[in-house]
Amino acid sequence: MYSRFYRWASDRIDENGIIAFVTNRSYLDKRTFDGFRKVVADEFSHIYIVDLGGYVHDNPMLSGTKHNVFGIQTGVAIAFMVKKKSDLGRCQISYTRRPEMERAREKLEFLGTIKFPEIQFEAIHPDKHYNWLNLSENDWDALIPVASKEAKSSKSQPDNKVIFKLFSLGVVTNRDEWVYDDNEHELTRRVRFLIDVYNGEVDRYYRKVERNDVANKLDRSIKWTRAVTQDLINGVKYSFQPNLIKTILYRPW
Numbered sequence: 001m002y003s004r005f006y007r008w009a010s011d012r013i014d015e016n017g018i019i020a021f022v023t024n025r026s027y028l029d030k031r032t033f034d035g036f037r038k039v040v041a042d043e044f045s046h047i048y049i050v051d052l053g054g055y056v057h058d059n060p061m062l063s064g065t066k067h068n069v070f071g072i073q074t075g076v077a078i079a080f081m082v083k084k085k086s087d088l089g090r091c092q093i094s095y096t097r098r099p100e101m102e103r104a105r106e107k108l109e110f111l112g113t114i115k116f117p118e119i120q121f122e123a124i125h126p127d128k129h130y131n132w133l134n135l136s137e138n139d140w141d142a143l144i145p146v147a148s149k150e151a152k153s154s155k156s157q158p159d160n161k162v163i164f165k166l167f168s169l170g171v172v173t174n175r176d177e178w179v180y181d182d183n184e185h186e187l188t189r190r191v192r193f194l195i196d197v198y199n200g201e202v203d204r205y206y207r208k209v210e211r212n213d214v215a216n217k218l219d220r221s222i223k224w225t226r227a228v229t230q231d232l233i234n235g236v237k238y239s240f241q242p243n244l245i246k247t248i249l250y251r252p253w
Contacts, residue, residue: 025077045087051097094121
């Protein structure tokens with residue numbers, strides 16, 4: 001939600017201006033905020049981040065009441081975003097972080113006494129995926145992919161080389177917890193239960209309720225998928241076949 005206020009504020013400053021927010025720090029390193037990081041880097045010429053930490057979910061050793069400036073479990077950061085028309089297009093991102101185990105009182109004392117020019121910022125150089133923190137250098141993108149959807153769907157030799165042009169999900173049950181087991185007796189019991197519940201639902205609902213209303217009335221003690229629900233609508237009955245129990249390697253790849 002807080003990202004909307006950045007959007008709101010950015011739309012309301014002139015070609016030259018500053019916005020400042022004290023918010024959740026998740027936009028600094030969470031994958032879901034890669035688009036946010038790209039947009040603010042495109043729209044502002046200078047970004048200054050004071051990361052106060054205190055994110056209890058990332059570090060259980062922290063205490064919200066002791067280490068967070070607001071006594072909460074969510075990390076906190078202060079952002080100053082500067083828009084300068086002459087510098088747009090080459091955003092400079094500056095970052096500083098308070099020590100991980102620093103107490104809330106010490107953080108507040110820092111904020112109350114430090115002058116902005118005295119803060120020791122370090123420059124951030126985002127990677128091509130718009131990551132700001134925890135950057136890692138590797139050459140994975142230069143390696144030949146194992147497979148790709150583009151190569152699989154191509155009728156000719158794909159432009160991008162891949163090791164395997166064809167691939168699949170393999171055996172997909174959508175209910176592994178029901179149809180896999182290391183004990184045949186337990187597996188048989190579980191599968192029979194699943195089939196009995198399903199067939200009972202066929203007897204109850206086949207041609208007795210509206211198709212669109214079936215999903216709201218099913219016995220949820222088993223797992224239902226779209227295909228199984230469609231079988232019920234069509235009145236298909238299941239039967240247990242012991243000869244189909246096989247010994248396999250579970251997800252060997």
